[in-house]
């Protein structure tokens with residue numbers, strides 16, 4: 001007896017954590033800074049930590065009230081109905097719910113390349129197929145309607161990532177609207193705003209709720225998460241905001257109690273702590289300009305909590321940085337083997353990372369990108 005044919009399924013390559021890297025190198029985890037997974041360097045909101053501790057006492061019960069309360073709180077936050085908020089086990093879980101709700105076997109999804117791997121993985125889990133549109137370095141990973149529509153061929157879901165992982169580029173509301181308008185009625189445009197809090201761009205929820213004289217669209221959904229700006233990656237909490245017209249599909253596709261009691265309580269508390277999010281976003285804004293300014297390599301302007309650098313040999317540079325105690329993301333698995341992605345950390349972490357990257361690049365043994373320093 002074997003599982004079904006999984007040979008076309010890619011495995012998810014997460015950024016590597018400190019413990020894992022330290023164990024592999026036989027070193028003390030305290031020697032490392034980890035800038036590989038776009039986590040919040042300031043931790044969760046203290047209010048969320050309190051809520052988690054308190055919620056632990058009632059972990060014997062199913063999260064009935066907490067689930068409903070968080071749904072209602074988010075619906076109020078976004079000015080949509082409760083049924084339009086689909087809580088899930090992280091943004092990843094929300095992607096799965098959208099796959100479950102839309103894909104028939106053999107249906108295709110259109111994803112950005114390079115891009116976040118889970119879109120394609122989720123489609124394949126749900127017996128779908130995957131096509132991609134190219135975002136290119138030489139066009140600064142620009143996300144315009146032409147790039148997407150030229151590749152579009154009637155897919156059931158089109159994914160946009162704004163800000164885009166790993167480049168940090170964004171898609172404007174006008175671009176998203178045009179893509180939604182020019183794709184078929186049966187195509188859902190999913191705007192993944194996992195890093196939305198860090199960006200100046202307006203959320204695509206505006207298209208779902210239809211404010212400011214624009215009619216609500218029934219073909220756009222938005223993904224948000226508590227993993228990044230809210231610092232709750234470990235509790236796994238995210239959600240989709242879906243069109244009003246098909247909101248009741250959630251009851252037919254969700255895993256019962258999609259978000260745990262602890263996750264819901266932490267989420268509710270985190271939503272009340274605006275200061276924590278503000279501090280987090282300000283710190284990331286400082287960190288990304290600091291990195292772009294200081295690191296001697298081509299970089300792309302980023303609206304996320306990370307910066308992409310072209311360093312020649314991403315794998316080699318990431319390995320040398322690990323030796324120096326700085327863990328960054330080698331972008332080979334994104335299809336950018338010449339790049340690394342560096343997450344925004346604390347001021348001290350950023351100074352250490354910039355110095356370490358410059359030292360590795362100056363050493364030159366791993367090979368420098370042709371486009372070099374001056375194109376930053």
Ligand SMILES: Cc1ncc(COP(=O)(O)O)c(C=O)c1O
Pocket residue numbers: 037038089090091092093116161164165192194224225226227233237238
């Ligand atoms: C673009 C993008 N979308 C979604 C996610 C999923 O995040 P989570 O499942 O932790 O909410 C991530 C995580 O890194 C991401 O980079």
